[in-house]
Amino acid sequence: MWTSCARLSVASDTITRVTEPAAQQPALPGMPVRRSRAVGAQDIEPATVDPVARVVVDVPVPHLDRLFDYLVPSSMADAAQPGTRVKVRFGAKDVDGYVVERAGASDHTGTLAFLRRVVSAEPVLTPATLALCRAVADHYAGTLPDVLRLAIPGRHARTEDAERPAGSAPEPTAAAPVPGESASAWAAYAGGAAFVQHVQAGHAPRAVWTALPAAELDPEAATHGWAVALAQLLRACHDVARGAIVVLPDGRDVARLQVELERLGLPVVGRNGGAVGRLVADDGPAARYRSFLAALRGDVRIVIGTRAAAFAPVQDLGLVVCWDDADPNHREQRSPAPHSREVLALRSELEDCALLIGSPARSAPAQALVAAGWVQEIVADRATVRARAPRVRALTSAELASEGAVARIPSAAWRLLRDGLERGPVLVQVPRKGYVPVVVCQGCREAARCRECHGPLGLGAVAGDPQCGWCGRLAAGWRCPECAGTQLRFARIGSDRTAEELGRAFPGATVRVSGASTGVLDALPSRPALVVATPGAEPAVAGGYAAAVLLDAALASLGMSMFATHDALHRWISAAQLVRPSGQGGIVALVGDGDPAATAALVRWDPAGFAARDHAERVELGLPPAVRVASVTGDRMSVAAFLDRLTLPPGGAVLGPVELAAEAGESTLAGAPVRAIVRAPRGQGRALAHAVKGALGGRTARKDPGAVVVQLDPAELL
Known part of the structure; x- marks a missing residue:
């Protein structure tokens, strides 16, 4: 038929x-x-x-x-x-x-x-968004459809068909006013006021901003100096009808900036309109799509949000900002895993708009941009930093040698906690969450591991059975395979166990815990209390903390990443900036033998100097970000075949492959996974991405067997 x-x-x-x-x-x-x-x-x-x-x-x-x-x-x-x-x-x-x-x-x-x-x-796909997504895909050797999934939210038909609310985008003005009180927070920085003026005048300056540790703390409200400064900058853009985007690590930081914007008369978009779009995944599809449409249709010219906001279709774009670029939340988990900082840097070039990368510390990639002369610095002078920062004391083993066997919380730290409680709330930062995340054999000190998947065992409570951190199985009746011992010893103490110890030591004090396992606290009143928090979960306090103790500095400095010391300093400064200035009695104690260079930078409160010295060493040794790298992971035969077909750019080299430690379920018939690192000079970064994408395209076209995962600028190396 x-x-x-x-x-x-x-x-x-x-x-x-x-x-x-x-x-x-x-x-x-x-x-x-x-x-x-x-x-x-x-x-x-x-x-x-x-x-x-x-x-x-x-x-x-x-x-x-x-x-x-x-x-x-x-x-x-x-x-x-x-x-x-x-x-x-x-x-x-x-x-x-x-x-x-x-x-x-x-x-x-x-x-x-x-x-x-x-x-x-x-x-919904504007020419500017298409160009940006294409550039991001090329930069990370990814595909355009993958990046478009990150850039354009899913359609919400009811929101799209709803009556269009009245927006608050102003009409352009003929001349940019000179910033006065509206940008007062930037007067404390060399080049800060000039940056605001250039943005208002329609220029495209690029800068890395090292935010001061404390602003004029409000005793009645938990304010954030960086949020006040960014709100003033956005208000200045709004006043001259220039579009702006601010990308922040998480919803808590977005909410903090939103509060300051509302104080300046810039409310977030709702059903009845608004002046600022808010793109945060946790807000739900309707709210997110409403803000996306408001920017697309020109109803708002300011958008704040998490990493997807970097692609927001803002019209008349004059400024893009990445706040706290060292926070791991800025790295997208989905392919091709772009970083907000890199997306905004590409957008700044494509749309000829101003770029600001801000942080309380300074990341290695940001310092690389400074060293290359591609951005300028916005920093305060040393006298201003000393006036704003708390006093920092490092309690290392050398400092405490007179005490003999040093406890996890030495006597000097106990005294600081006691004295701080007499003046207000005290912050205690613990690198690990949970009760006892890692235990070892009491007899031979061998790490206790799960019988099923060989994952690390830990304790969720003092009287409970050990539990695997990988598969979650309980290990009742555990016996050490090395010495047949049955007794366990605490190897690392988490935030829950620390809070329990502090509660026993200070029976009359209020103890609060903030972290992923117990819930993250956003803000607390300025009353005496011990606040135990994991990195990134420290709540703000009205008027600032009286003191802070940063525990387990040695553990915080360890890690597989090439930037473990950068990460440690970033966590310490992010917590210490919540403490009152030294002139108001604010004091911070760092406990343990952390990395000497990072420890010295915290004591001096000099993250920019630390980053500059570290970058010089990386240039000399040929380490990222002085060079560009790609990781190639898979079974040995597939990785070898991929590398054979990869055309290296001039100066490129291949390191490895080396076998990886297989975690639960990773071993296959092809053996344990291996990883190779492909390295190229920074100036050949685009050529490396082009070569990697070409090799990947040939592999998929031929339908080569096996699986290979390739990532440009992998998080563990950058």
């Missing part, structure tokens, strides 16, 4: 209809033949103007990372405009896509399929 089927034959300048027979699936013996409706030429007609749509198809395969041409039915001619979401046939299934452009003809010499349907007539 055959039926007539309509197709369109496409040449470079003509579109003609061809009718040919289409196969009908035969019926089973004895069953009636199912007759299909004949599809005639009159059923689907192409659009008369620009009948070809070039579509980016949501198929994130490297060798298919290009545009595909489709025909636009006449019924969709008005709706299928550039930027709209569509459904198209790709292979044997319908997939999502975006129309990038319309054209009068196609270079494809075969047959074009029609668009299946237009999902929405809202042009």
Whole structure:
């Protein structure tokens, strides 16, 4: 059985209809033949103007990372405009896509399929967003569809179809006013006021900002000096109708900046409009899409949020800001794992807008930008830093040698806790969450491990059975395989156990715990209390903490990352900045033998100097970020085959591969996974990404066996 089927034959300048027979699936013996409706030429007609749509198809395969041409039915001619979401046939299934452009003809010499349907007539993919996503994909050797998934939130039809609220975007003004009291927080920094002026004047300065440890602390409210400064900068942009984006690590920081913006008369978008868009995944799809549409339609020119906000379609963009770029939350977990700082740096170049990278400390990549002269510094002078910072004392083993065997919390730290409680709340930072996250054998000190997956054992409570940190199984009746011992010893103490010890030592004091396992506290009143928190979970206190004790400095300095010492200093300074200035009695004690250079930088409160010295050493040794690297992980044969086909840029080199320690479930028939590191000079970074993407495209096109995971600038190395 055959039926007539309509197709369109496409040449470079003509579109003609061809009718040919289409196969009908035969019926089973004895069953009636199912007759299909004949599809005639009159059923689907192409659009008369620009009948070809070039579509980016949501198929994130490297060798298919290009545009595909489709025909636009006449019924969709008005709706299928550039930027709209569509459904198209790709292979044997319908997939999502975006129309990038319309054209009068196609270079494809075969047959074009029609668009299946237009999902929405809202042009959510702007030319600027497309260019940014393409640049990010190329920078990280990823695919355009993967980056578009990060940039454009899923459609929320009810929100899209709702009546458009009245926005608060102002009309452009003729001249930029000179910042006065509205930018007073920037007067404390060399170059701060000038940066604000240049942004308001329409220029595109780029700077790395090292925020002061404390502002004029409000005794009635938990304020943040960095949030006050950023709110003033955004207000200055709003006053001259310049768009701005601020990307922050998490919802807590977004909320803190939101409070300061509302104090300056810039409320967040709601059902009744607003001046600021807020893009935070935790807010839910409706709220997030509402803010996205407000920016897309020009109803707001300021957007704040977490890492997806870096792609927000803000019009008249004049400023992009990455706050606290060393926070790991800025690294996207989904492929190709871009970092907010790099996305905003690319956007600053593409859209010729100002860039600000701010932090209480200074990350190694930010320092690399300073050393290259690509950005300027915004820092306070040493006298201002000393006036704002608390006094820091390092309680190392050398400092406490007179005490003999040093306890985890030495007597000097106990005295600081006691004295601090007489003046207000005291912060205690603990690197590990939980009760006792790691235990060892009492007899031989061998790490206690799970019998099933060999993961580390820990204790969730003083009287409970040890539990595996990987698979979660209880290890009742544990026996050491080395010495047959059955007694366990605490190897590392978590925040819960620390809070228990402090509660016994100070029976009359209030003890609060802030962390992932117990819930993160955002702010506390200025009353005497012991606040035990893990890094990043420290709550703010009205008027600042009277004192802080940072425990287990040696443990905090350890890690597999090349930037473990940078991370440690970042965590210490992030906690210590919440303490009152030294002139108000604020004091911080760092307990343990942390990295000497990071410890000295904390005592002097000189994160910029630490970063500069560290970067000079990395340049000399050829370590990231002075060089660009890519990690290649997989089974040994697949990694070797990939490296054989990889064309290295000039000066490139391959380190490894070396076998990795296989965690639970990682070992395969091909053996334990291996990893190789591909390194290239910083100036050849784009060439390295291009070579990696080409090798990945060839691999997927050939359908090579095995699995290979390639990542540019992997988090563990950068």
